[in-house]
Amino acid sequence: xxxxxxxxxxxxxxxxxxxxxxxxxxxxxxxxxxxxxxxxxxxxxxxxxxxxxxxxxxxxxxxxxxxxxxxxxxxxxxxxxxxxxxxxxxxxxxxxxxxxxxxxxxxxxxxxxxxxxxxxxxxxxxxxxxx
Amino acid sequence: xxxxxxxxxxxxxxxxxxxxxxxxxxxxxxxxxxxxxxxxxxxxxxxxxxxxxxxxxxxxxxxxxxxxxxxxxxxxxxxxxxxxxxxxxxxxx
Numbered sequence: 001x002x003x004x005x006x007x008x009x010x011x012x013x014x015x016x017x018x019x020x021x022x023x024x025x026x027x028x029x030x031x032x033x034x035x036x037x038x039x040x041x042x043x044x045x046x047x048x049x050x051x052x053x054x055x056x057x058x059x060x061x062x063x064x065x066x067x068x069x070x071x072x073x074x075x076x077x078x079x080x081x082x083x084x085x086x087x088x089x090x091x092x093x094x095x096x097x098x099x100x101x102x103x104x105x106x107x108x109x110x111x112x113x114x115x116x117x118x119x120x121x122x123x124x125x126x127x128x129x130x131x
Numbered sequence: 132x133x134x135x136x137x138x139x140x141x142x143x144x145x146x147x148x149x150x151x152x153x154x155x156x157x158x159x160x161x162x163x164x165x166x167x168x169x170x171x172x173x174x175x176x177x178x179x180x181x182x183x184x185x186x187x188x189x190x191x192x193x194x195x196x197x198x199x200x201x202x203x204x205x206x207x208x209x210x211x212x213x214x215x216x217x218x219x220x221x222x223x224x
Contacts, residue, residue: 007138010183014145017179021152024172025159033156033168041175048142048182052194055186064194068178068201075205079171082212087164090215 002055009051016044029095030087038080042072139187146179167211174204 023036046069053065094101106115153176157169181197184190 003135006186007135007142010142010186011138011145013182014142014149014179017149017176018145018152020172020175021149021156024156024169025152030162030164030168033165037168037172037175041172045175045178045182048179049197052182052185056191058191061191061194064191064198068194068198071198071201071205072175072178075201076171076175079205079208079212082209083164083167083171086212086215087162090162090164092162092164 002057006051006055009047009054013044013047013051016040016047020044029098030092031084032095034080034084038076042076045069045072139183142179142183146176146183150176163211163215167208171204171208174200174207 017040020037020040023040024033027033027036049065049068049072053062056062088103103114107113108115150173153169153173157166157173160166160169178197178200181193181200185193185197
């Protein structure tokens with residue numbers, strides 16, 4: 001039974017890794033590639049580490065596997081955010097069919113500060129006193 | 132018992148396919164951030180390989196290698212991001 005669940009976790013995790021790599025190759029854009037690899041890659045590696053913890057069932061091994069999963073979950077979003085931010089600064093082009101670029105024109109490239117436009121669209125259900 | 136060996140081999144094969152695809156993007160990638168993304172995925176794939184090797188060989192100290200590799204990949208990604216922001220390809224000054 002332990003071996004069955006270990007094999008299941010390993011194969012499902014490796015399948016998520018393949019999905020992540022497929023997204024890395026097939027997606028047309030840097031943020032989409034980040035989207036594919038970060039989420040699916042962390043899920044795949046975490047599932048394989050869960051497989052390790054299930055297979056050994058030992059206290060020390062389980063603790064270390066949980067530590068690996070925790071480090072992955074902590075570091076992967078931060079790294080993806082840093083890479084995406086740097087890519088936007090450098091000027092990596094977006095996909096040509098992208099609808100909106102919210103940061104376009106609002107970003108000071110010298111000082112790295114974000115400014116809101118003067119004609120900010122206000123939501124309907126909010127009064128002017130909260131502005 | 133037989134199913135378990137098949138699962139080990141299948142996960143190795145799947146990870147190898149993913150590694151080939153990652154290296155293809157690393158070779159192809161139009162810009163440097165794309166290559167950094169590919170390198171980060173390759174680090175995650177190496178963690179998966181370490182998991183499979185630990186299970187198939189029973190050498191549990193290799194989990195520490197996976198832990199250190201996760202942190203090192205994070206440091207590499209942040210270092211590349213800092214390099215790009217602080218004037219890698221952008222004609223800032």
